[in-house]
Amino acid sequence: MTTPQLTKNQSLVFDVLEKAEGPLSAYTILDKLRDHGFRAPLQVYRALEKLLEYGVVHRLESINSFVACAHPGENCHSHGIVAFAICESCGQVMEFHDHEVDHRLMAWVRGQKFKPEKTTIEIRGLCETCAA
Amino acid sequence: MTTPQLTKNQSLVFDVLEKAEGPLSAYTILDKLRDHGFRAPLQVYRALEKLLEYGVVHRLESINSFVACAHPGENCHSHGIVAFAICESCGQVMEFHDHEVDHRLMAWVRGQKFKPEKTTIEIRGLCETCAA
DNA sequence: ATTGCACACGTTATAGCATAACGCAATTGA
DNA sequence: TCAATTGCGTTATGCTATAACGTGTGCAAT
Ligand SMILES: [Zn+2]
Ligand SMILES: [Zn+2]
Ligand SMILES: [Zn+2]
Ligand SMILES: [Zn+2]
Numbered sequence A, B: 001m002t003t004p005q006l007t008k009n010q011s012l013v014f015d016v017l018e019k020a021e022g023p024l025s026a027y028t029i030l031d032k033l034r035d036h037g038f039r040a041p042l043q044v045y046r047a048l049e050k051l052l053e054y055g056v057v058h059r060l061e062s063i064n065s066f067v068a069c070a071h072p073g074e075n076c077h078s079h080g081i082v083a084f085a086i087c088e089s090c091g092q093v094m095e096f097h098d099h100e101v102d103h104r105l106m107a108w109v110r111g112q113k114f115k116p117e118k119t120t121i122e123i124r125g126l127c128e129t130c131a132a
Numbered sequence C: 001a002t003t004g005c006a007c008a009c010g011t012t013a014t015a016g017c018a019t020a021a022c023g024c025a026a027t028t029g030a
Numbered sequence D: 001t002c003a004a005t006t007g008c009g010t011t012a013t014g015c016t017a018t019a020a021c022g023t024g025t026g027c028a029a030t
Helices: A008-019 A026-032 A041-054 A099-111 B008-019 B026-032 B041-054 B099-111
Strands: A057-060 A065-068 A082-087 A093-097 A115-126 B057-060 B065-068 B083-087 B093-096 B115-126
Touching (some): A008 A026, A008 A041, A099 A115, A099 B115, B008 B026, B057 B083, B099 B115
Antiparallel strands (some): A057 A065, B057 B065, B083 B093
Protein backbone atom coordinates (compact mmCIF):
# COMPACT_ATOMS: atom_id res chain seq x y z
CA MET A 1 0.00 0.00 0.00
CA THR A 2 1.29 3.43 -0.91
CA THR A 3 0.79 6.34 1.46
CA PRO A 4 -1.60 8.93 0.05
CA GLN A 5 -1.34 12.63 0.68
CA LEU A 6 -2.13 13.21 4.33
CA THR A 7 -5.00 15.46 5.31
CA LYS A 8 -4.46 18.42 7.60
CA ASN A 9 -5.36 16.56 10.78
CA GLN A 10 -3.39 13.50 9.77
CA SER A 11 -0.32 15.66 9.11
CA LEU A 12 -0.64 17.42 12.44
CA VAL A 13 -0.87 14.16 14.35
CA PHE A 14 1.96 12.59 12.40
CA ASP A 15 4.23 15.59 12.96
CA VAL A 16 3.64 15.46 16.68
CA LEU A 17 4.56 11.78 16.75
CA GLU A 18 7.61 12.24 14.58
CA LYS A 19 8.99 15.02 16.72
CA ALA A 20 8.32 13.19 19.97
CA GLU A 21 11.12 11.42 21.79
CA GLY A 22 8.97 8.40 22.43
CA PRO A 23 5.46 7.00 22.18
CA LEU A 24 2.50 9.24 23.01
CA SER A 25 -1.02 8.48 24.12
CA ALA A 26 -3.90 9.78 22.04
CA TYR A 27 -4.80 12.24 24.78
CA THR A 28 -1.26 13.55 25.00
CA ILE A 29 -1.37 14.15 21.28
CA LEU A 30 -4.68 15.93 21.73
CA ASP A 31 -3.17 18.26 24.31
CA LYS A 32 -0.26 19.07 22.05
CA LEU A 33 -2.65 20.00 19.26
CA ARG A 34 -5.11 22.17 21.17
CA ASP A 35 -3.32 25.23 19.89
CA HIS A 36 -4.00 23.99 16.37
CA GLY A 37 -7.72 23.74 16.97
CA PHE A 38 -8.06 20.19 18.20
CA ARG A 39 -10.87 19.92 20.73
CA ALA A 40 -11.94 16.26 20.92
CA PRO A 41 -10.33 12.81 21.16
CA LEU A 42 -12.00 11.66 17.96
CA GLN A 43 -9.98 14.11 15.93
CA VAL A 44 -6.89 12.32 17.12
CA TYR A 45 -8.24 8.79 16.89
CA ARG A 46 -9.55 9.27 13.38
CA ALA A 47 -6.20 10.55 12.19
CA LEU A 48 -4.39 7.73 13.97
CA GLU A 49 -6.66 5.17 12.35
CA LYS A 50 -5.53 6.28 8.92
CA LEU A 51 -1.88 6.63 9.87
CA LEU A 52 -1.92 3.07 11.23
CA GLU A 53 -3.58 1.90 8.04
CA TYR A 54 -0.86 3.56 5.96
CA GLY A 55 1.79 1.92 8.14
CA VAL A 56 3.52 5.18 9.09
CA VAL A 57 2.52 4.90 12.74
CA HIS A 58 2.50 1.92 15.07
CA ARG A 59 0.33 1.26 18.06
CA LEU A 60 1.96 -0.08 21.20
CA GLU A 61 -0.73 -2.21 22.77
CA SER A 62 0.98 -2.74 26.08
CA ILE A 63 1.18 0.97 26.88
CA ASN A 64 -1.83 2.30 24.95
CA SER A 65 0.37 4.61 22.95
CA PHE A 66 1.41 5.43 19.42
CA VAL A 67 4.78 5.95 17.80
CA ALA A 68 5.97 7.06 14.37
CA CYS A 69 7.46 4.24 12.33
CA ALA A 70 11.23 4.12 12.67
CA HIS A 71 11.64 3.29 8.99
CA PRO A 72 10.53 6.38 7.09
CA GLY A 73 10.29 5.85 3.38
CA GLU A 74 10.03 2.10 3.55
CA ASN A 75 6.66 0.52 3.93
CA CYS A 76 6.69 -1.13 7.28
CA HIS A 77 3.78 -3.37 6.43
CA SER A 78 6.00 -5.22 3.98
CA HIS A 79 8.57 -6.21 6.58
CA GLY A 80 6.39 -8.81 8.21
CA ILE A 81 5.99 -8.73 11.95
CA VAL A 82 7.35 -5.69 13.72
CA ALA A 83 8.75 -6.02 17.21
CA PHE A 84 9.38 -3.29 19.75
CA ALA A 85 11.65 -2.86 22.73
CA ILE A 86 10.17 -0.24 25.03
CA CYS A 87 12.13 1.34 27.88
CA GLU A 88 9.87 1.62 30.89
CA SER A 89 12.01 4.35 32.36
CA CYS A 90 12.62 6.84 29.54
CA GLY A 91 10.00 5.67 27.05
CA GLN A 92 12.46 5.20 24.22
CA VAL A 93 11.33 2.67 21.63
CA MET A 94 13.43 0.47 19.36
CA GLU A 95 11.74 -1.15 16.40
CA PHE A 96 13.00 -4.21 14.62
CA HIS A 97 12.08 -7.09 12.38
CA ASP A 98 13.21 -10.68 12.56
CA HIS A 99 12.21 -13.06 9.84
CA GLU A 100 13.11 -16.11 11.85
CA VAL A 101 10.75 -15.04 14.62
CA ASP A 102 8.05 -14.40 12.04
CA HIS A 103 8.67 -17.79 10.55
CA ARG A 104 8.46 -19.66 13.84
CA LEU A 105 5.30 -17.92 14.95
CA MET A 106 3.59 -18.31 11.60
CA ALA A 107 4.63 -21.96 11.40
CA TRP A 108 3.09 -22.59 14.78
CA VAL A 109 -0.21 -20.92 14.02
CA ARG A 110 -0.43 -22.64 10.65
CA GLY A 111 -0.03 -25.93 12.48
CA GLN A 112 -3.06 -24.96 14.54
CA LYS A 113 -4.98 -23.98 11.42
CA PHE A 114 -5.16 -20.50 12.90
CA LYS A 115 -5.36 -17.65 10.43
CA PRO A 116 -3.26 -14.72 11.72
CA GLU A 117 -4.29 -11.14 11.00
CA LYS A 118 -2.22 -8.92 13.26
CA THR A 119 0.66 -9.75 15.54
CA THR A 120 2.00 -7.82 18.49
CA ILE A 121 5.50 -8.29 19.91
CA GLU A 122 6.48 -5.86 22.64
CA ILE A 123 9.40 -6.21 25.01
CA ARG A 124 9.28 -3.91 28.01
CA GLY A 125 12.40 -3.32 30.02
CA LEU A 126 15.25 -0.87 30.43
CA CYS A 127 17.35 0.64 27.68
CA GLU A 128 21.13 0.70 27.96
CA THR A 129 21.20 4.20 29.43
CA CYS A 130 18.46 3.60 31.99
CA ALA A 131 19.79 0.20 33.05
CA ALA A 132 23.19 1.60 33.93
CA MET B 1 7.82 -19.01 42.50
CA THR B 2 5.34 -21.30 44.19
CA THR B 3 1.67 -20.36 44.34
CA PRO B 4 0.50 -19.65 47.86
CA GLN B 5 -2.97 -20.43 49.14
CA LEU B 6 -5.37 -18.11 47.37
CA THR B 7 -7.52 -15.74 49.36
CA LYS B 8 -11.29 -15.75 49.00
CA ASN B 9 -11.39 -13.01 46.39
CA GLN B 10 -8.46 -14.44 44.49
CA SER B 11 -10.16 -17.84 44.37
CA LEU B 12 -13.42 -16.35 43.16
CA VAL B 13 -11.71 -14.44 40.36
CA PHE B 14 -9.58 -17.40 39.39
CA ASP B 15 -12.59 -19.74 39.30
CA VAL B 16 -14.45 -17.37 37.01
CA LEU B 17 -11.50 -17.25 34.62
CA GLU B 18 -10.98 -20.99 34.71
CA LYS B 19 -14.60 -21.72 33.87
CA ALA B 20 -14.76 -19.13 31.12
CA GLU B 21 -14.52 -20.16 27.49
CA GLY B 22 -12.16 -17.34 26.70
CA PRO B 23 -10.55 -14.20 28.07
CA LEU B 24 -12.61 -11.84 30.22
CA SER B 25 -12.26 -8.16 30.98
CA ALA B 26 -11.98 -7.06 34.59
CA TYR B 27 -15.43 -5.53 34.42
CA THR B 28 -16.95 -8.71 33.03
CA ILE B 29 -15.41 -10.60 35.93
CA LEU B 30 -16.85 -8.01 38.29
CA ASP B 31 -20.34 -8.54 36.88
CA LYS B 32 -20.05 -12.31 37.26
CA LEU B 33 -19.10 -11.90 40.91
CA ARG B 34 -21.72 -9.39 42.03
CA ASP B 35 -23.75 -12.25 43.48
CA HIS B 36 -20.75 -13.12 45.59
CA GLY B 37 -20.52 -9.67 47.07
CA PHE B 38 -18.20 -7.94 44.63
CA ARG B 39 -19.11 -4.27 44.28
CA ALA B 40 -16.09 -2.42 42.90
CA PRO B 41 -13.47 -2.86 40.16
CA LEU B 42 -10.63 -2.74 42.66
CA GLN B 43 -11.74 -6.00 44.18
CA VAL B 44 -11.14 -7.61 40.81
CA TYR B 45 -7.96 -5.75 39.93
CA ARG B 46 -6.35 -6.50 43.27
CA ALA B 47 -7.06 -10.21 42.91
CA LEU B 48 -5.81 -10.19 39.32
CA GLU B 49 -2.61 -8.47 40.38
CA LYS B 50 -1.76 -11.38 42.65
CA LEU B 51 -2.89 -14.06 40.22
CA LEU B 52 -0.66 -12.51 37.55
CA GLU B 53 2.20 -12.42 40.02
CA TYR B 54 1.71 -16.12 40.80
CA GLY B 55 1.64 -16.88 37.07
CA VAL B 56 -1.73 -18.63 37.12
CA VAL B 57 -3.40 -15.93 35.03
CA HIS B 58 -2.18 -14.06 31.97
CA ARG B 59 -3.05 -10.61 30.79
CA LEU B 60 -3.78 -10.11 27.10
CA GLU B 61 -2.61 -6.59 26.42
CA SER B 62 -4.12 -6.25 22.99
CA ILE B 63 -7.66 -6.88 24.20
CA ASN B 64 -7.50 -5.64 27.80
CA SER B 65 -8.52 -9.01 29.10
CA PHE B 66 -7.37 -11.81 31.34
CA VAL B 67 -7.23 -15.56 30.90
CA ALA B 68 -6.40 -18.51 33.14
CA CYS B 69 -3.09 -20.12 32.31
CA ALA B 70 -3.50 -23.08 29.98
CA HIS B 71 -0.87 -25.06 31.84
CA PRO B 72 -2.32 -25.78 35.26
CA GLY B 73 0.15 -27.31 37.64
CA GLU B 74 3.22 -26.15 35.81
CA ASN B 75 4.64 -22.79 36.60
CA CYS B 76 4.21 -20.77 33.48
CA HIS B 77 6.80 -18.24 34.50
CA SER B 78 9.47 -20.87 34.04
CA HIS B 79 8.66 -21.48 30.40
CA GLY B 80 10.16 -18.26 29.18
CA ILE B 81 8.09 -16.08 26.92
CA VAL B 82 4.47 -17.04 26.48
CA ALA B 83 2.72 -16.40 23.18
CA PHE B 84 -0.99 -16.29 22.50
CA ALA B 85 -3.16 -16.82 19.46
CA ILE B 86 -6.46 -15.03 20.00
CA CYS B 87 -9.49 -15.63 17.79
CA GLU B 88 -11.15 -12.30 17.10
CA SER B 89 -14.42 -14.02 16.31
CA CYS B 90 -15.05 -16.48 19.13
CA GLY B 91 -12.48 -15.26 21.65
CA GLN B 92 -10.78 -18.62 22.01
CA VAL B 93 -7.16 -18.37 23.13
CA MET B 94 -4.29 -20.75 22.46
CA GLU B 95 -1.18 -20.43 24.56
CA PHE B 96 2.22 -21.67 23.55
CA HIS B 97 5.94 -21.36 24.14
CA ASP B 98 8.75 -21.40 21.61
CA HIS B 99 12.29 -21.37 22.82
CA GLU B 100 13.66 -20.41 19.44
CA VAL B 101 11.50 -17.29 19.38
CA ASP B 102 12.62 -16.47 22.91
CA HIS B 103 16.19 -16.96 21.90
CA ARG B 104 16.00 -14.73 18.83
CA LEU B 105 14.24 -11.93 20.67
CA MET B 106 16.52 -12.07 23.66
CA ALA B 107 19.59 -12.20 21.42
CA TRP B 108 18.43 -9.10 19.65
CA VAL B 109 17.75 -7.09 22.78
CA ARG B 110 21.03 -8.18 24.32
CA GLY B 111 22.75 -6.86 21.23
CA GLN B 112 21.11 -3.52 21.96
CA LYS B 113 22.16 -3.68 25.61
CA PHE B 114 18.46 -3.62 26.43
CA LYS B 115 17.41 -5.33 29.65
CA PRO B 116 14.07 -7.09 29.08
CA GLU B 117 11.57 -7.41 31.90
CA LYS B 118 8.30 -8.52 30.37
CA THR B 119 7.49 -9.62 26.85
CA THR B 120 4.16 -9.71 25.08
CA ILE B 121 3.47 -11.82 22.00
CA GLU B 122 -0.13 -11.84 20.83
CA ILE B 123 -1.39 -13.04 17.46
CA ARG B 124 -4.92 -11.97 16.63
CA GLY B 125 -6.79 -13.71 13.86
CA LEU B 126 -9.31 -16.46 13.27
CA CYS B 127 -9.28 -19.94 14.75
CA GLU B 128 -9.82 -22.97 12.56
CA THR B 129 -13.54 -23.09 13.27
CA CYS B 130 -14.19 -19.41 12.70
CA ALA B 131 -12.04 -19.20 9.56
CA ALA B 132 -14.00 -21.96 7.83
C1' DA C 1 -26.57 21.19 -13.74
C1' DT C 2 -28.25 17.92 -10.52
C1' DT C 3 -27.94 14.04 -7.98
C1' DG C 4 -25.66 10.68 -5.31
C1' DC C 5 -21.76 9.07 -3.00
C1' DA C 6 -17.45 8.95 -0.36
C1' DC C 7 -14.76 11.11 2.81
C1' DA C 8 -12.90 14.20 6.17
C1' DC C 9 -14.26 16.84 9.84
C1' DG C 10 -16.58 18.86 14.25
C1' DT C 11 -19.30 18.11 18.46
C1' DT C 12 -21.59 15.95 22.27
C1' DA C 13 -22.29 12.21 24.83
C1' DT C 14 -21.23 7.82 26.50
C1' DA C 15 -18.87 3.46 27.17
C1' DG C 16 -14.99 0.86 28.85
C1' DC C 17 -10.58 0.31 31.44
C1' DA C 18 -7.70 1.31 35.55
C1' DT C 19 -6.01 3.46 39.81
C1' DA C 20 -5.70 6.99 43.90
C1' DA C 21 -6.75 7.61 48.50
C1' DC C 22 -8.99 6.68 52.57
C1' DG C 23 -10.05 3.61 56.42
C1' DC C 24 -10.76 -0.93 58.76
C1' DA C 25 -9.67 -5.69 60.24
C1' DA C 26 -6.87 -9.77 60.65
C1' DT C 27 -2.17 -11.74 60.83
C1' DT C 28 2.41 -11.97 62.02
C1' DG C 29 6.54 -11.53 64.21
C1' DA C 30 9.74 -8.75 67.23
C1' DT D 1 2.15 -5.44 73.44
C1' DC D 2 3.37 -2.94 69.49
C1' DA D 3 4.53 -2.28 64.78
C1' DA D 4 4.45 -3.84 60.19
C1' DT D 5 2.16 -6.26 56.56
C1' DT D 6 -1.55 -7.78 53.99
C1' DG D 7 -6.18 -8.19 52.40
C1' DC D 8 -10.39 -5.99 52.02
C1' DG D 9 -14.31 -2.43 51.19
C1' DT D 10 -15.72 2.10 49.49
C1' DT D 11 -15.75 6.41 47.06
C1' DA D 12 -14.04 9.10 43.80
C1' DT D 13 -11.40 10.05 39.93
C1' DG D 14 -8.64 9.62 35.80
C1' DC D 15 -7.43 7.61 31.41
C1' DT D 16 -8.66 5.30 26.99
C1' DA D 17 -11.85 4.68 23.16
C1' DT D 18 -16.08 4.83 20.45
C1' DA D 19 -21.24 5.83 19.24
C1' DA D 20 -24.17 8.82 17.02
C1' DC D 21 -25.33 12.87 14.89
C1' DG D 22 -24.66 16.54 11.61
C1' DT D 23 -21.81 19.55 8.24
C1' DG D 24 -19.21 20.58 4.21
C1' DT D 25 -16.48 19.41 0.15
C1' DG D 26 -14.99 17.09 -3.99
C1' DC D 27 -16.12 14.14 -7.67
C1' DA D 28 -18.42 11.04 -10.86
C1' DA D 29 -22.63 9.35 -13.17
C1' DT D 30 -26.77 10.69 -15.10
ZN1 LIG E 1 7.69 0.57 11.36
ZN1 LIG F 1 15.54 4.25 28.93
ZN1 LIG G 1 0.49 -19.95 31.02
ZN1 LIG H 1 -12.81 -18.66 16.67
